[in-house]
Amino acid sequence: MFYNAGMFDVITTDLHATFCRNLRIFRKTKGLTQAQLAQRLGIATPQLTQIENGRNSPTLDTVERIANALDITPVLLLDARIPEDIGLSKAL
Numbered sequence: 001m002f003y004n005a006g007m008f009d010v011i012t013t014d015l016h017a018t019f020c021r022n023l024r025i026f027r028k029t030k031g032l033t034q035a036q037l038a039q040r041l042g043i044a045t046p047q048l049t050q051i052e053n054g055r056n057s058p059t060l061d062t063v064e065r066i067a068n069a070l071d072i073t074p075v076l077l078l079d080a081r082i083p084e085d086i087g088l089s090k091a092l
Contacts, residue, residue: 018080019063020054026070026077027052029086040069 027037038048041062050056051066058066067074076082 014080015078016054016057019058019077020052022077022079022082023052023066025082025084025086026072030070032070037066037069041065 027034032040034048034052035045038045041048047056051058051062063074063077067077
């Protein structure tokens with residue numbers, strides 16, 4: 001799928017879109033800003049912003065580091081069944 005993101009043309013797959021969505025959901029559920037999560041990861045905030053917005057694809061190592069920083073398993077970042085309102089759920 002191709003998405004027009006302003007001046008950037010973003011090429012993404014359903015899995016990539018799911019990862020970006022879940023990253024945002026879990027980051028917000030944990031009460032973290034992009035800057036706070038980036039600091040935990042030891043990367044620049046713009047780099048995390050690009051990952052979260054789908055403009056940059058993370059390596060598997062980075063996916064694992066993100067999951068660890070969010071205290072979740074990497075599988076949850078790729079699970080399309082994660083509800084948008086997970087922060088209101090006691091499931092996790």
